[in-house]
Amino acid sequence: MSKEITSREQDYSQWYNDLIIRGGLADYSAVRGCMVIKPYGYGLWENMRDVLDRMFKETGHQNAYFPLFVPKSLFEAEEKNAEGFAKECAVVTHYRLKNDPSKPGKLMVDPEAKLEEELVVRPTSEAIIWNTYKDWIQSYRDLPILVNQWANVVRWEMRTRLFLRTAEFLWQEGHTAHATAEEAVAETRQMLDVYAQFAEEYMAVPVIKGVKSPAERFAGAEDTYCIEALMQDGKALQAGTSHFLGQNFAKAFEVKYLTKENKQEYVWATSWGVSTRLIGGLVMTHSDDQGLVLPPRIAPLQVVIVPIYKGDDGKTEMAPVADKLMAELKAAGIRAKYDDNDNQRPGWKFAEYELKGVPVRVTLGARDLANGVVELARRDTKEKTTVPIEGLAQRIADLLVEIQGAMFAKAKAFRDERIFKVESWADFERTLDETPGFVSAHWDGTAETEAAIKEKTKATIRCIPLDNPHEDGVCILTGKPSTQRVLFARAY
Amino acid sequence: MSKEITSREQDYSQWYNDLIIRGGLADYSAVRGCMVIKPYGYGLWENMRDVLDRMFKETGHQNAYFPLFVPKSLFEAEEKNAEGFAKECAVVTHYRLKNDPSKPGKLMVDPEAKLEEELVVRPTSEAIIWNTYKDWIQSYRDLPILVNQWANVVRWEMRTRLFLRTAEFLWQEGHTAHATAEEAVAETRQMLDVYAQFAEEYMAVPVIKGVKSPAERFAGAEDTYCIEALMQDGKALQAGTSHFLGQNFAKAFEVKYLTKENKQEYVWATSWGVSTRLIGGLVMTHSDDQGLVLPPRIAPLQVVIVPIYKGDDGKTEMAPVADKLMAELKAAGIRAKYDDNDNQRPGWKFAEYELKGVPVRVTLGARDLANGVVELARRDTKEKTTVPIEGLAQRIADLLVEIQGAMFAKAKAFRDERIFKVESWADFERTLDETPGFVSAHWDGTAETEAAIKEKTKATIRCIPLDNPHEDGVCILTGKPSTQRVLFARAY
Numbered sequence A, B: 001m002s003k004e005i006t007s008r009e010q011d012y013s014q015w016y017n018d019l020i021i022r023g024g025l026a027d028y029s030a031v032r033g034c035m036v037i038k039p040y041g042y043g044l045w046e047n048m049r050d051v052l053d054r055m056f057k058e059t060g061h062q063n064a065y066f067p068l069f070v071p072k073s074l075f076e077a078e079e080k081n082a083e084g085f086a087k088e089c090a091v092v093t094h095y096r097l098k099n100d101p102s103k104p105g106k107l108m109v110d111p112e113a114k115l116e117e118e119l120v121v122r123p124t125s126e127a128i129i130w131n132t133y134k135d136w137i138q139s140y141r142d143l144p145i146l147v148n149q150w151a152n153v154v155r156w157e158m159r160t161r162l163f164l165r166t167a168e169f170l171w172q173e174g175h176t177a178h179a180t181a182e183e184a185v186a187e188t189r190q191m192l193d194v195y196a197q198f199a200e201e202y203m204a205v206p207v208i209k210g211v212k213s214p215a216e217r218f219a220g221a222e223d224t225y226c227i228e229a230l231m232q233d234g235k236a237l238q239a240g241t242s243h244f245l246g247q248n249f250a251k252a253f254e255v256k257y258l259t260k261e262n263k264q265e266y267v268w269a270t271s272w273g274v275s276t277r278l279i280g281g282l283v284m285t286h287s288d289d290q291g292l293v294l295p296p297r298i299a300p301l302q303v304v305i306v307p308i309y310k311g312d313d314g315k316t317e318m319a320p321v322a323d324k325l326m327a328e329l330k331a332a333g334i335r336a337k338y339d340d341n342d343n344q345r346p347g348w349k350f351a352e353y354e355l356k357g358v359p360v361r362v363t364l365g366a367r368d369l370a371n372g373v374v375e376l377a378r379r380d381t382k383e384k385t386t387v388p389i390e391g392l393a394q395r396i397a398d399l400l401v402e403i404q405g406a407m408f409a410k411a412k413a414f415r416d417e418r419i420f421k422v423e424s425w426a427d428f429e430r431t432l433d434e435t436p437g438f439v440s441a442h443w444d445g446t447a448e449t450e451a452a453i454k455e456k457t458k459a460t461i462r463c464i465p466l467d468n469p470h471e472d473g474v475c476i477l478t479g480k481p482s483t484q485r486v487l488f489a490r491a492y
């Protein structure tokens, strides 16, 4: 099985696709740019979603649901937002099909069922939501509104890659409304922290928190905060964004509130989102040439038990041992599977669960069991140990914690080794080409320089890190003065 | 607050809308026929979804996600299914907007971005899913496939009503593939049982399990099973359907499998779904002229605690009592809220939580507390009792169970009283008009008679109940022989 996976060195991009498809996470569909998320991939997304949803609720948010369609006149109300997404919009123009008179058994769009106003399939929901908030907000008593939506969105992309860039994807989008700018900024920062905590503690993906340069902001935002991760090929991946929207949407949709002082003021907004793209980042952070490596806290399956026996007698003898172990694992809250499917041989199963990135494998062998031991194999390091079956559930629970920590430490060491401080243009270019990663360099703060650097190197400013120290220097490209370093990288 | 709700007697339909909107469940949106599901309504849906999802997983199903869009050529492959939904399809024809040269700041559909093949926004996903299953199924080893999807779907409806009939709605759709017809039928029946159990045990909505007449089948199904509920106005509501699809989709998409005997056979299919429509049925089953009445097991909020005190001192003195009670309720797994918001008076809060259907209200009064007692009010019967604060959490837990049972018993008694056996056409018509409900009558089994009855009375065959005894009789309309009664009703 694993022989069919392209290695990273051979073709990184093909390696990624092999893992996604052969690992059972997702596949292409008959619809251009849209993917099918298969049960194993969806199980992973469910675990991620459940953790995030709990974190959102713990920070006071509630879920709601807004329409899939945005009438064109609402969509265009906030001009920068509209301009930013106009080129990627799927548009519904008709509401009926009819029999095609020229082709029996075939259908055609009914020209008589043309919509008076076209409907945009939401690429993001600020417009439809702020048009709704207008009805929800009258006075300061109605604020803040802390709402999140789990939904599908559509952005028509010309070049797509499974999870990383698809025409339709699943995401959550938080949309909050506040009485003051300070409160909205605090919310924006809070949700960035939630995302960073989720990425590091659950996905075992280290991230850098920062703010985007004006050129890289979300269309319609005053400030875009982000978390940036580093993939194994040295390219960066934006893993989540949190936007301070100022009063832009409140002004576009005339959303005002009565203050305690009886004045009418525009409302302040935030929005923040992460998507199924996170799964792409997860895969590219941890996986190896044998397959996926999934962090225990969100792995759909944490433990697989593979028995090795001869014939039906062997199977029958092993069953009670496996049942007892499965019951103990379940009682310990561990997601485990006993795979006694006779259609496949143990060797095939070993490769299959390695490909699927199951963190821990237990091998039950008849001889081992006679000695009261089993073999434990961990996916991340491929270490195998023989341990007593006595107390196994607790040992596995501990091992899962250890694996989670080891995966994060490994990814963090990899990332930390690839943040390069450079002082000259020659070093900047060489670093990007020879030791790809984050390049920390001075920039003169202008959009022109940023664009010129992107044009020359394909590297973009990933973020201005939040914990950036003040440091005087000169821009690597123009030599103009600069007061802080920013992080550049080529990115997904 | 409650004075603004129309009574059922005055205008049943307006009463329903008042409850949905003023109760905070949903509202109309700027998009024709699409609703906004507000946080309280979405919280209810989350609870329903979580229970159903657990039941699906316990019966061996996994979730997955398939594209929102269905290319027209796939959509039309299963002809009956396509014909059934063609008139309700929202169609994406373009993938880009551009600046409108004649209107500065406005956008228009870019005529150069016309899709080669139109995309139907899924009204149901059999086509896109069976086109995918083709790749998943080679041999009997790949069967059964037991997959469910939680998703939004769009059916362009001309007359819409919040939750009951909207252009976009949320639902789940199970799509399973089997080696034999027997297995597929068993799956269809199993999921019908899951739906019935969910409706009765969680929603406290009694349902009748049955099978649809051929005319009322899902487009593309060989048999449609359903659960039917009765609303307070005597109209029926189809609350869930489970379809045996035969080999129709397997044939349309050429999905065959290799049997153990090395033969190629078409695969057998089922699909089954419930939607946010269930919320409409829930509201119309239990609510009264004061507002919503929600069953405890799925109510977003099970208990509200309203304090009555004077001034800040009173509030401070009450806080520790409330905190202790809230902690005890939380420990007992009860969803509770302590509402000490000073912006509203207790009387306003009483009416508000009554409107929202919170099953139990606890009133904390200073004088009562001095005596070690509190007032408990139950929403369903409006009974109030004074009880010791000692042991309150357990008393409330018991009361929630009691309310759940009482609500089901009340709804069942109401429903059972409205199943009328009639023997003549005159009785049939009079019953529908004077005592609306389910009418159990003999039918000659022909589509012509069924259509004639619908034309004359607007009543449809809701189902042929599964537990129907064999009974010889004559059709109420034609006098032709019949071997069983079927259930007629006017319906939502």
Ligand SMILES: [Zn+2]
Pocket (backbone or CB within 6 Å): A470, A471, A472, A483
């Ligand atoms: Zn300085």
Ligand SMILES: [Zn+2]
Pocket (backbone or CB within 6 Å): B470, B471, B472, B483
């Ligand atoms: Zn007979």
